[in-house]
Amino acid sequence: MSKPSILDISEFLPYQLVSLSTKVSDDFAQVYSAEAGLTQAQWRVLSHLFNLEFATAKRVCELANMDKSTVSRAIKQLEEKQLLRLSKHPTDKRASVLEATEAGLTLYTQLTPKAKEWERTLLSNFSDDETATFRELVAKLYKSVEEKGEH
Numbered sequence: 001m002s003k004p005s006i007l008d009i010s011e012f013l014p015y016q017l018v019s020l021s022t023k024v025s026d027d028f029a030q031v032y033s034a035e036a037g038l039t040q041a042q043w044r045v046l047s048h049l050f051n052l053e054f055a056t057a058k059r060v061c062e063l064a065n066m067d068k069s070t071v072s073r074a075i076k077q078l079e080e081k082q083l084l085r086l087s088k089h090p091t092d093k094r095a096s097v098l099e100a101t102e103a104g105l106t107l108y109t110q111l112t113p114k115a116k117e118w119e120r121t122l123l124s125n126f127s128d129d130e131t132a133t134f135r136e137l138v139a140k141l142y143k144s145v146e147e148k149g150e151h
Contacts (some may be wrong), residue, residue, distance in 0.1 A: 041074035
C-alpha cells in the first residue's frame, strides 16, 4: 500500500511567503521602532501618506492590506503624536484626507535613508541582476494573485 502524498508545509509557497514576510517585517520594525517609536501599523499609514494624492483610511487599508480597526487605531495614535492630521476630502463628504504634519514629514524624511539602507543590506547577497529579477518575479507573482482574485 502506497503512502498518500503529504504536503510538506515548509516547502509550500504560501507558507514560505508568509514566514519570510513576517521575518522581514519584524526585522525592519527595529528601524522605525527604535528611531521613532512607531508601530508597524503607524509606519505603514505614515508611509502611504507620501505616496497618495488623497490618502484616506479606506485607501490605506486596501494598499497596506490591513483591517479598518488597525488603520483607525494607527491614525488616532499618529494624530496624538502630531504626525498627521485629518482634513475634508475635496469631493467625498464622507471621507477624510490624511495629511502629514511638518513633524510627520520631518520624521519620514529622517527614516527614509535608514529604510533604504536596511533594504540595501537585506538584498546585499543578491547581484544587481538578481535584485532586478527578484523584483520582476515578485511583481509577476503579485499580478498572478490579483488576476486569480478577479475570477
